Amino acid sequence: MVDDGITQLLGDLYPYRATTETFRQVPPEPVGHGALLAELSAMAHKEDELGDAGRVSGSIYAGDHAHYHFLGEVFDLYSHANVLQRDMYPSATKFEGEIIAMTSDLLHGTGVGVVTSGGSESLITALYSYREQARAKKKVTKPNIVMPVTAHCSLDKGAHWMDVEMRHAPLTDGYVADVQAMADMVDDQTVCVVGSAGNYAHGLIDPIEELGELAQAKGIGLHVDGCLGGWILPWVERLGYPVPPWDFRVPGVTSISADTHKYGYALKGSSVLLYRDKDLRKYQYFTYPTWPGGLYVSPGFAGSRSGGILASTWAAIVATGASGYLAAADAIMRTATTLKDGIRDIPELEVIGDPLFLIAFKAAGDLDIYHVNDALIAQGWRMIALQYPAALHFCVTRPSTAPGLAEQFLEALRTAVAYAVEHKGRKSKSGAVYGFGSYQLAQDMVKFTMVRVLDAFHETPEPEAAAAADGDGGGAGGGAAGTATS
Secondary structure (H helix, E strand, O other), X not given: OOOHHHHHHHHHOOOOOOOOOXXXXXXXXXXXXXXXXXXXXXXXXHHHHHHHOOOEOOOOOOOOHHHHHHHHHHHHHHOOOEOOOOOOOOHHHHHHHHHHHHHHHHOOOOXXXXXXXXXXXXXXXXXXXXXXXXXXXXXXXXXXXXXXXXXXXXXXXXXXXXXXXXXXXXXXXXXXXXXXXXXHHOOOOEEEEEXXXXXXXXXXXXXXXXXXXXXXXXXXXXXXXXXXXXOOHHXXXXXXXXXXXXXXXXXXXXXXXXXXXXXXXXXXXXXXXXXXXXXXXXXXXEEEOOOOOOOEEEOOOOOOOEHHHHHHHHHHHHHHHHHHHHHHHHHHHHHHHHXXXXXXXXXXXXXXXXXXXXXXXXXXXXXXXXXXXXXHHHOOOEOEEEOOOOEEEEEOOHHHHOOOHHHHXXXXXXXXXXXXXXXXXXXXXXXXXXXXXXXOOOHHHHHHHHHHHHHHHOOOOOHHHHHHHHHHOOXXXXXXXXXXXX
16 A cells, blocks of 8 residues: 555646546547647646746756747757658758767867767667677676766666666765775676766766776776766856866766756757767667668667757757857856855755755754755755755756845755754655655655556546546646656
8 A cells, every 4th residue: 555645646646637638538529729729838837837936956957938939949840850861851960960069079079979869868878889899899798887876877777678787886975986996896897987977966076087097997988977067067167167077088088978958958858979989889870781671770779750859959059159058157156156155054954075066965963854855845946855865956057047046045945954953853755756856755665656656657547536636626736746857
């Protein structure tokens, strides 16, 4: 039996069941465009309120609806185009090549890469390339990858699919990768090591120079996960902030992932996977020359792709320009510095490491940080809850830079800490669930509950639940579910 908190979580996935029709089969007659647009607009505007207010950690990176509208117009021009069909849509080659070239230039690369659907695909594709290269060149039969525990778990997902062993190294006292511990885990079956710039949990940059030395000494690759930081750290560095070396300027770095749909301010799903050379990239390609359907060639997991994503990503970069990225990074760093300094002034809290644009913080004593999260949620803020250690983070984006917002958050945080002090010893409501901000799970229910939530993502509400909701007057607002910063 699922407890009341999980029942509520699952119920909150369906806030519209009382106010909109649930379609379980194709309607017998078309629904009018006007009615559909009105209903969709109402949902979209409601869901945008929190992100537009800047009270969300990460998730919404641009926050500029004029920018979104422009990208939507660009997407509309190419939404129907299939990137596979380059003879019909050669513009896809222009867009894709230039997205890769601009990203590579930013990260001091060689212009070699691919565009993917997001950070997870970039990371898993890199893992696949290293596995295939090691099989072909070193006859590796039991591949493994060594990475710190803070490396993104989509790598674990890819490893699960591809039968690659993942070896998780501990962190230093500064919450970055322990290079010596990683070195001790490397053997003749290790295909690469991984570092982050910065990692999702704490926003910290691993010691990439040391990892590069390790990779070179062992004759293996080094992938740097810059999915989060790849499109902001270069501008932060240009502004004069101290950013440790992490890109292709570091010898030993052989691939980097950088999400254009984060601080590149493109529409969701786009990311760039860069390689130092074409030899490594070729291992991600799939060719099948003897298929009756013709010569089949594919650069990665995806087959058909909408040209709209390539076109709108290209447009986002070109329309923002270096001056736009610098201005955004400047505002983000000023806000992040205010937050970091303000959190450090609260004796009950401790900032994790020395972050730049993402500030993670935990309790300095026996305070339950999830009580702090409960109180922040009640005040209309959505942080990301972490575990090992229990903590929260605020990933600063453009909406977060609104005048006075950082000060408003710090005031809310002080109120939340006072609430947590008052509620010591009581069970908190929230916990650390990736993509959610407000529920705590007993450990023996975690996997069961995760499966239940994923099931719910792909189902309509039960008819009887919808009927009950019709009677209780529930509306379309609220809910705990949200998009994590990925």
